[in-house]
Amino acid sequence: MIYDGKTIRDYIRKRDYGECAYCGDYDARFQVDHIKPLYEQKYKTTKKVDWSYWDERNLQTLCRKCHKEKTKEDVGRLAELKRNKKKVKIIEKKPLLCH
Numbered sequence: 001m002i003y004d005g006k007t008i009r010d011y012i013r014k015r016d017y018g019e020c021a022y023c024g025d026y027d028a029r030f031q032v033d034h035i036k037p038l039y040e041q042k043y044k045t046t047k048k049v050d051w052s053y054w055d056e057r058n059l060q061t062l063c064r065k066c067h068k069e070k071t072k073e074d075v076g077r078l079a080e081l082k083r084n085k086k087k088v089k090i091i092e093k094k095p096l097l098c099h
């Protein structure tokens with residue numbers, strides 16, 4: 001599938017009829033959401049990337065209200081991911097003592 005926002009929106013609209021996957025409310029201005037958030041793939045190399053994240057099965061319709069809630073959670077987890085990434089870097093920089 002070509003990853004084009006408008007095409008995907010049209011596709012998801014036909015699939016889910018604009019009904020929120022969380023609360024079932026219809027929202028004409030629904031958000032197309034990635035069930036497994038794409039940021040989980042953020043620090044991966046091309047070889048290690050899990051392309052199923054870009055699959056239509058990883059897309060869901062969310063009303064604006066639920067999307068906002070989910071984004072809030074995601075932002076928190078992304079911050080955590082960044083913190084962990086920094087930690088890993090520090091560990092890598094430590095000289096290896098036992099050879």
Ligand SMILES: [Zn+2]
Pocket residue numbers: 020021022023024025062063064065066067
């Ligand atoms: Zn909702």
